[in-house]
Amino acid sequence: MSMEFLRPATWAEALAMKAERPDARPIAGGTDVMVELNFDRTRPPALLDLTAIPELATWNTDIVPGWIRIGAGMTYTRIIEELGGMFPGLAIAARTVGSPQIRNRGTIGGNLGSASPAGDLLPVLLANRGAEVWVESVRKKAGPYPVYDFFTGPKRNLLAPDELIREVRMRVTHGPEQFAKIGTRNAMVIAVCSFALTLDPGEREVGTGIGSAGPTPLLAFDAGEYLAGELDWEGAGPLDDRVARRFGELVAAAANPIDDVRGTAEYRRHALSVMARRTLGWAWADYRKGAAECA
Amino acid sequence: MRVTFTVNGEERVVDDVWEGESLLYVLRERCGLPGSKNACEQGECGSCTVYLDGTPVCACLVAAGQAEGGTVRTVEGLAEGHRLDPLQEAFVECGAVQCGFCTPGLIVAAHDLLARTDGVPADTEIREALAGNLCRCTGYEQIIEAVRLAAGRGAGPS
Ligand SMILES: Cc1cc2nc3c(=O)[nH]c(=O)nc-3n(C[C@H](O)[C@H](O)[C@H](O)COP(=O)(O)OP(=O)(O)OC[C@H]3O[C@@H](n4cnc5c(N)ncnc54)[C@H](O)[C@@H]3O)c2cc1C
Numbered sequence: 001m002s003m004e005f006l007r008p009a010t011w012a013e014a015l016a017m018k019a020e021r022p023d024a025r026p027i028a029g030g031t032d033v034m035v036e037l038n039f040d041r042t043r044p045p046a047l048l049d050l051t052a053i054p055e056l057a058t059w060n061t062d063i064v065p066g067w068i069r070i071g072a073g074m075t076y077t078r079i080i081e082e083l084g085g086m087f088p089g090l091a092i093a094a095r096t097v098g099s100p101q102i103r104n105r106g107t108i109g110g111n112l113g114s115a116s117p118a119g120d121l122l123p124v125l126l127a128n129r130g131a132e133v134w135v136e137s138v139r140k141k142a143g144p145y146p147v148y149d150f151f152t153g154p155k156r157n158l159l160a161p162d163e164l165i166r167e168v169r170m171r172v173t174h175g176p177e178q179f180a181k182i183g184t185r186n187a188m189v190i191a192v193c194s195f196a197l198t199l200d201p202g203e204r205e206v207g208t209g210i211g212s213a214g215p216t217p218l219l220a221f222d223a224g225e226y227l228a229g230e231l232d233w234e235g236a237g238p239l240d241d242r243v244a245r246r247f248g249e250l251v252a253a254a255a256n257p258i259d260d261v262r263g264t265a266e267y268r269r270h271a272l273s274v275m276a277r278r279t280l281g282w283a284w285a286d287y288r289k290g291a292a293e294c295a
Numbered sequence: 296m297r298v299t300f301t302v303n304g305e306e307r308v309v310d311d312v313w314e315g316e317s318l319l320y321v322l323r324e325r326c327g328l329p330g331s332k333n334a335c336e337q338g339e340c341g342s343c344t345v346y347l348d349g350t351p352v353c354a355c356l357v358a359a360g361q362a363e364g365g366t367v368r369t370v371e372g373l374a375e376g377h378r379l380d381p382l383q384e385a386f387v388e389c390g391a392v393q394c395g396f397c398t399p400g401l402i403v404a405a406h407d408l409l410a411r412t413d414g415v416p417a418d419t420e421i422r423e424a425l426a427g428n429l430c431r432c433t434g435y436e437q438i439i440e441a442v443r444l445a446a447g448r449g450a451g452p453s
Pocket residue numbers: 025026027028029030031032033034035050072096097098099102105106107108109110111112113114118119120121159163164165166188189190191337338339
């Protein structure tokens with residue numbers, strides 16, 4: 001079957017092409033799209049290659065104070081290398097993705113585009129309370145969707161056919177961040193379930209994100225509220241084990257898992273409560289260390 | 296469509312490429328470079344690993360048109376004439392090659408690791424760098440030994 005290959009060199013050109021050909025399938029790192037093509041699972045009438053647009057693969061912190069803009073074309077490898085200091089949780093999650101070859105190619109925009117409940121960056125974006133997905137089309141000027149609104153179902157998101165994902169914006173909190181993922185081995189593994197945690201010492205707030213335990217990545221809102229109220233932000237004392245356990249229970253309760261080949265719903269709930277407790281232990285240890293250094 | 300790119304230092308103009316075709320297919324079937332292997336076509340095995348603009352990638356997951364104007368280096372581009380790259384020699388010496396199907400991808404991935412590392416990388420670093428390459432024959436120990444041997448002999452950037 002004939003297919004067109006569109007290769008815009010600028011963002012404006014990409015938007016114009018997408019407006020003219022809403023049925024063109026964007027391709028960035030290709031780590032999801034090429035698998036579909038190779039196995040004949042998709043035959044789009046056109047591919048819209050986004051890798052020749054330089055500004056998509058950049059990031060900067062000078063648009064809004066306290067925020068970062070991460071271009072949709074930033075690869076996992078570059079996120080680890082360039083943003084790991086600012087966003088340790090994002091980097092931990094990125095390091096668990098596929099293999100070096102996959103991380104060299106796969107992008108944050110592709111993770112959002114695929115909208116898999118198992119997308120490893122997605123819980124981290126949820127845990128960064130207020131993170132936004134910026135989309136744009138010729139019809140509508142660039143605008144944000146809150147990440148927690150962006151996913152509408154398994155592998156579905158809010159993107160309209162003429163829209164493209166331009167960037168992600170995250171709050172720079174300088175707080176401890178953690179991510180944990182359950183899989184059958186260390187490399188090349190789709191999450192059985194995953195959990196992301198962000199402590200925001202400035203606002204004394206807690207961010208959470210659950211992966212692979214529901215039709216979309218999920219917030220554990222009540223768990224975060226509970227924890228924010230219980231943590232000893234002021235004194236930075238040791239973590240109360242009962243609080244950690246309760247937090248784990250609330251995270252497990254927020255999940256909406258199913259039984260599938262990778263694991264049962266019951267196992268996922270149990271694993272989430274354990275990961276929630278563990279990531280909290282690590283993050284709180286970081287917080288106390290930071291507090292001790294400041295004192 | 297036509298794709299023009301540089302492969303192992305040589306400019307190639309390839310015609311009649313199907314728009315949904317992978318870089319791996321172009322290299323193997325249209326450029327006469329069968330070194331890079333096709334085993335899974337889904338990024339799982341790493342046997343198709345090549346450098347694209349200096350970065351190791353799975354050629355099966357790159358659309359041919361995405362390589363337009365780019366620079367590709369395959370396993371065929373590592374040896375100089377009949378002189379093997381030190382890493383290739385180490386693979387032979389250590390028995391890191393059995394059926395050999397995984398070898399080209401492993402060589403490119405390991406070549407990149409050595410180019411990025413001063414001295415001999417730790418075993419954990421080697422394992423991490425090669426985590427995207429599957430081998431069904433050797434059990435990996437000989438491969439890791441070969442990487443260590445080549446690194447010890449000063450096989451660095453080339
Ligand atoms: C072997 C292997 C292992 C993997 N392991 C993991 C893993 O551990 N964790 C994980 O989360 N994922 C994993 N993946 C899936 C994949 O690598 C990620 O989802 C990756 O982020 C996809 O990014 P990409 O740039 O390659 O996307 P592409 O394949 O290019 O695109 C993915 C989707 O997003 C759309 N898209 C891309 N960019 C845009 C844009 N700017 N605007 C609008 N739509 C866009 C595309 O049309 C497509 O629908 C793995 C894949 C493979 C092949």
